[in-house]
Amino acid sequence: MELDSLYQEVILEHYKRPQNKGLLPNQTVQVHHVNTSCGDEITLNLKMIDGTIAEISWDGVGCSISQASTSVVSELLKGKDSAAALAIIDTFQAMLQSKGSDSGDESVLEDGVAFAGVAKFPARVKCALLGWMATKDAISQSLELTSNVKKEQR
Amino acid sequence: MSQFDVSAVQADFPILKRLIRGNNRLVYLDSGATSQKPVAVLDAEREFYTQHNAAAHRGAHQLAEEATELFEGAREKVAAFIGAKVDEVIFTKSATESINLVAYSFGNANPGTKFHIKAGDRIVVSEMEHHANLIPWQELAKRTGAELVWLSVTDEGRLDLSNVESIINAKTKVVALTHQSNVLGTINPINEIAKYVRNIGAFFVLDACQSVPHYAVDVKKLDVDFIAFSGHKMLGPTGVGVLWGKQELLDEMPPFLTGGSMIETVTMESATYLPAPKRFEAGVPNMAQAVGLGAAVDYLNRIGLEKIHQHEVELTKACIEQLSQIPQLKIVGPTDMELRGGVVSFTLDGIHPHDLGQALDQYGIAVRTGHHCAWPLMKKFKVVATTRASFYLYNDSADVEALVAGVERARDYFLGR
Numbered sequence: 001m002e003l004d005s006l007y008q009e010v011i012l013e014h015y016k017r018p019q020n021k022g023l024l025p026n027q028t029v030q031v032h033h034v035n036t037s038c039g040d041e042i043t044l045n046l047k048m049i050d051g052t053i054a055e056i057s058w059d060g061v062g063c064s065i066s067q068a069s070t071s072v073v074s075e076l077l078k079g080k081d082s083a084a085a086l087a088i089i090d091t092f093q094a095m096l097q098s099k100g101s102d103s104g105d106e107s108v109l110e111d112g113v114a115f116a117g118v119a120k121f122p123a124r125v126k127c128a129l130l131g132w133m134a135t136k137d138a139i140s141q142s143l144e145l146t147s148n149v150k151k152e153q154r
Numbered sequence: 155m156s157q158f159d160v161s162a163v164q165a166d167f168p169i170l171k172r173l174i175r176g177n178n179r180l181v182y183l184d185s186g187a188t189s190q191k192p193v194a195v196l197d198a199e200r201e202f203y204t205q206h207n208a209a210a211h212r213g214a215h216q217l218a219e220e221a222t223e224l225f226e227g228a229r230e231k232v233a234a235f236i237g238a239k240v241d242e243v244i245f246t247k248s249a250t251e252s253i254n255l256v257a258y259s260f261g262n263a264n265p266g267t268k269f270h271i272k273a274g275d276r277i278v279v280s281e282m283e284h285h286a287n288l289i290p291w292q293e294l295a296k297r298t299g300a301e302l303v304w305l306s307v308t309d310e311g312r313l314d315l316s317n318v319e320s321i322i323n324a325k326t327k328v329v330a331l332t333h334q335s336n337v338l339g340t341i342n343p344i345n346e347i348a349k350y351v352r353n354i355g356a357f358f359v360l361d362a363c364q365s366v367p368h369y370a371v372d373v374k375k376l377d378v379d380f381i382a383f384s385g386h387k388m389l390g391p392t393g394v395g396v397l398w399g400k401q402e403l404l405d406e407m408p409p410f411l412t413g414g415s416m417i418e419t420v421t422m423e424s425a426t427y428l429p430a431p432k433r434f435e436a437g438v439p440n441m442a443q444a445v446g447l448g449a450a451v452d453y454l455n456r457i458g459l460e461k462i463h464q465h466e467v468e469l470t471k472a473c474i475e476q477l478s479q480i481p482q483l484k485i486v487g488p489t490d491m492e493l494r495g496g497v498v499s500f501t502l503d504g505i506h507p508h509d510l511g512q513a514l515d516q517y518g519i520a521v522r523t524g525h526h527c528a529w530p531l532m533k534k535f536k537v538v539a540t541t542r543a544s545f546y547l548y549n550d551s552a553d554v555e556a557l558v559a560g561v562e563r564a565r566d567y568f569l570g571r
Contacts (some may be wrong), residue, residue: 002175003516003567007509012568038508039525039538059539062506064568127508 006121007064010114013067021067024057029062029141035126035135040066042131044074046138051146052081056135065115065124070131072111087094089113089136096125157461160550165190166453167548169396171548178518181556186336186364186497186544187522188386191450196324198449202442207440211415217493225441226450229431232396235451236381237372242404244397244431245444250286250361253330255410255434256359257290260328261297262408268313269357269407274297276325278356280305280313280342281534285527287361287382291330300327307534311338311487315347322350328357330559333365333381337526337542339470339497340364348377363387367454368546369463373398389454390447394440404430411436424569447557454547460467462547466496469545469554473498476558482565486540496545499526502561505568513564514541519557 023030027045034041042060046053056074060067073092077085092112095104100120104113118128164170167190172180182190200457202224208217210225217224227239233240246252263269271277277300295302306314313331329351344360351358358378363385365371366381367388373381380403385394399407409416409427418426423471427433454462458528473492477483482503488494502510511523522542525532532539543557 003513006512007568017460037524037531039529040508040537065508105179124508124512 005117006124007127008114008117010069010111011064014071014111015064018067018071020055020057021059021071022057023035023059024055027055027057028145029138031134031138031141033130033137034097035062035066035130037062037126040127040130042066042070042134044070044131044134044138046142048082048133048142048146053077056138058131058134062130063124063127065118065127066130069112069115069132070134073132073135076110077111077135085102086136087140089132092132093129095119101130112126114140156550157465158457160465161459163192163571164548164550166194166257168193170414170548174520175516176484176517178516181517181519181553181554181560183543183545183549183557184520184522185387185541185546186365186551188392188571189367189389189546190548191389191446192453194453195446195449196260197547197557199391199442199446202445206389207442210441211432213436214427215461219294221441223281224445224448226437228451230445231448232453235455236366236398237374238398239401240399241429241431242373242398244399244404244434245439246395246397246434247393247440248395249361249382249384250395252286252380252395253359253361254290255397256380256382257294257405258410259407259434260357261294262410264408266446267406271300271327272300275327276323277302278304278326278329278331280331280530281307282311282313282338282340282531283330285360285529286363287330287332287359287374288530292327296326301325305331307338307531309338311335313340313342313347315343317448318347318350322354322356324349324354324357326351326354326356328359330359330361331362332363333371334368334495334497335487335528336364336497336498337531337540339495339499340488341493342497343493344376344378352377360464364495364497368459368466370459379403385443385450386446388447389450391443394447397434399430401430404433407433413437413440413562416476422463427510457547465547466549467543469489469495469549470494470496470498471547471552473554476554477561480558481564482569483561486535486537497542498544499540500541501537501540502565505540505565509568510541510561510564513567514557514560517556517560519560521557526556 009047028048040062047055095102104116106113206220208221210222235244253321360378360381362381362383365382380399386392418434486499
């Protein structure tokens with residue numbers, strides 16, 4: 001059934017047992033993102049140590065797709081440096097915006113490839129991207145912070 | 155038992171024959187967002203373009219005459235439909251524009267005139283407003299320094315009128331309320347509230363988007379100053395809305411959009427303006443859409459609004475009864491049919507409305523999910539979103555049964571795994 005292509009087992013697993021849900025303190029950056037069309041929202045804390053993602057923790061309310069997707073990204077990007085993390089986010093975004101033609105590279109996206117089916121449901125693409133765009137925003141903000149610190153030190 | 159031949163009505167709506175996501179019959183339960191259109195409306199619009207298209211109120215040729223006559227004929231039909239004088243009916247592009255028209259016109263009023271809003275004045279709305287009847291007033295309050303105050307909603311989904319006299323007080327210049335909530339289905343006691351509004355001489359603006367399409371609304375009996383509604387929610391085309399206002403107010407109000415068609419005389423320095431409705435219809439109007447709306451009014455009249463309302467009450471009652479049997483389901487809004495229209499919002503424990511809506515769509519059932527452009531109301535009921543089924547004359551008991559079976563099936567799909 002077509003519904004199964006959207007709601008992969010992996011997605012429902014992450015939805016029922018979300019990873020890194022619950023905000024951890026001492027973050028480098030905190031961001032809050034909202035899906036204006038449905039009201040879903042998440043708050044996400046990013047902790048960077050020496051240019052590497054040490055922790056992503058988050059909290060929020062939303063549909064299974066947005067919750068599972070945030071769970072996946074928070075797990076996947078841990079330990080990656082900013083550039084690698086941003087590249088992975090771009091890969092995920094490209095897959096979701098491919099209208100179904102890009103089934104995703106499992107070696108890069110791991111559990112994230114489960115969201116390939118979402119691309120066939122245009123109304124749900126934003127749900128799947130919510131946590132990823134929040135993470136991208138947080139990484140960008142942390143890079144700005146670092147470059148400001150460097151400027152000040154000069 | 156049906157009030158009219160529903161299957162004959164269904165046959166007038168070509169889209170109801172569509173198959174959805176494979177081989178599913180379309181179960182359209184989203185008329186609160188936009189209604190489907192009968193052939194008569196589509197034909198009227200098409201005939202306008204194929205036979206009579208020209209700019210109304212301009213030109214000396216036959217087509218211009220016909221276009222004018224058809225456009226003004228549509229105005230007469232709409233006026234009769236709501237018990238108004240013809241010149242009190244203004245065609246806009248949407249109900250949203252209608253409400254903005256009033257808010258901007260008030261905002262344009264000179265100090266000392268009766269429409270002028272200033273710091274110290276109060277604008278009253280309610281917690282159950284659609285964003286279309288909230289944001290224009292928020293903005294007007296911001297521009298003028300007036301205070302925005304609101305009536306609360308009770309846990310049962312009714313307007314809380316316990317403190318109405320302290321909310322609608324002597325400072326109040328505008329009261330803007332919805333006739334029927336697009337989320338809860340609640341019909342507000344407008345005449346009762348009107349007494350308070352009249353006592354202090356404020357203007358009463360009514361968002362009638364969810365009422366005018368579904369039951370008889372007579373502006374003479376309502377005791378309000380303005381009502382706004384949209385064409386596309388009442389079988390008409392998109393791109394046409396209506397503002398009704400009392401003539402003596404409309405003729406004195408400053409214009410909103412300015413330009414051609416709405417002027418009396420023009421020099422390089424200044425202009426004078428026509429009375430309503432033309433005062434508020436700058437530019438070549440949305441003629442084909444208005445004509446389509448006229449055909450929609452004819453269609454609704456032919457069936458009869460009283461019968462349509464009864465039909466929707468029966469469906470809504472059955473829907474609430476059957477949905478209430480599902481243990482995980484909670485209705486958001488009144489569960490009795492007293493002062494209630496054909497809109498049923500609900501939540502299902504453990505399943506986000508977006509997921510539920512997705513599953514229902516897979517079975518051919520079209521519902522609305524989300525915050526329904528009523529974000530403050532969602533917060534009030536402590537939900538992120540709801541799923542909403544809304545009924546119209548072409549729905550039948552099979553649609554209700556399909557919805558209930560669909561919800562159960564979706565529940566088992568998500569919770570059973």
